[in-house]
Amino acid sequence: MQGLRAPPVDLSVLERQGACLLNWQQQGREQSNYNPRGGGYCRQMQTSFQALPSGCGGEKNANHGDVHGSIDCFSNGWPDLANIRYPVHGAANVEETSITNVSSNSSRKRKADKSPRSKQKENGGGGKGNSSCKRIKEETGGGATSETGQPNKKEAASGDASKKNDKPPKTDCIHVRARRGQATDSHSLAERVRRERISQRMKYLQDLVPGCSKITGKAGMLDEIINYVQSLQRQVEFLSMKLATASPLMDINIDNIFGREINPSCKSGSTAMIGMSSELLDQSYLRFDSLQHPHPCSGLDTFMDSSDLVLRQNVNPPVAVPDASFGSSFDVNGCSVWSTNLQSLYGVDFQQGRGAALPF
């Protein structure tokens, strides 16, 4: 990880890693779309954390207090959780969330809740205080950005019906407040954090799986996810079968199609295969349309037209079109069992997906 390095003055190992995280994120900016929570980062972080004597769990982590801090909430034996970052909005509130001791100390002093368990040497004054708050320190984000992580945490912390002042959590730690009338021991708070994270993941999955906006329960959602995964896997099998039948001379086709520069007006930057393939597809569709070749499969015409539209990624959504035609084409090919699945998949998919693809 070259490039940016946060000033090493006040940084611990964690913060430096956070700076590396920032690099990585900036390099693979798109990756954040994949997993805004940075779950993939835990791989990197895990390797470095393994070097530490990580007891990794509910223990008080006294051995490495100055690095881990009080990661004493995850008593459920989830090493991954302890390593997942809560990066901070770097760009937005850099002036607030600087990683210096002074600001973090002052922010902590502003809150009346000092956990007796905080062990942040870098933050100095994490003294004794109100035991109703528990500080879960995971990592100092080093200015790394997260679209969704921070707002959610802010909601979690400030949404609690706490009598304390509810300023949003600053810098680097997750402040979890015990709600009124709820137990304040570490286990239940940890449970609550865990549940909130799981519900957040569930929300993402709800956006992902089509037709899940109405389902609220965990069991129902899991059911839908399972069905969706199974149907996707079956779809892949089916498509591979179709590919096997469609091109027994696959090598020739590949070389012909992807081996040459078909469209001279193609952008020079888009040597990417996907770019080429869409151009090629457009071309082949144009040729096909002009041919009036009597094709036995009439559904295929509409299918190609619609996928042509889809592939050109029109801004105006003719995306309603693929719905019916996908279904019809697959019916024609004798797999009517897929039509409803694919209609639902592709219909909602493309509405969601194409809309999201535009910013690219």
Next chain:
Amino acid sequence: MQATKSFERAFLRQLLRVFRLSAVSYKSMSLQERKSAIKLSADVAMASARGSRKWTRGLIAKLSEEDEHRSFLRLILGTEYERLTKPCHGSWKIPRSKKIVRRSLRVCSRRKNNLRAPHGFKSSVLARTLVEKRTHALKRLVPGGESLDGYSLLDEALDYVISLRAQADLMQKLLTTFEASKLSALSKCTLPERKASFVGK
């Protein structure tokens, strides 16, 4: 949520590379063999394009269970193969006898049920068992999911779903490309050639 363009690009690149490598053997294969070879190639391309995640490792591990696939995988992935098949830090699985585990689980759940619902059936217990059953089913579906826990399982499932969707999309596009090119190629032939090619199919 949408798969990123770089992932799609890497995926397609890998897939085409795999096809080109294995194209020679396609001619001698039967339909079923071709289909499973294509599926294998698609899975390998997806896993290698995604990089190192729990589910990619699980997938590659599952695929390399057969010896013939292992050499193929090694060819495709090159040096990455060794790295990806190295057991992940957090997922050391202690080999356990399934019977013992199942028995202990049964005892534990019975004890829990006795403690918490001695007088009858509480809905929370029902809800919990439902969720557990589904979690187990999801663990079986997501490659490498057996050793995952709650949150990370959902995380991996999220990633896996995105990749699967991208895979299906890509294969669909490939399919239409092939068919389109085939049709256009046919149209260029003269009539007798066209008849011959139809007969040949």
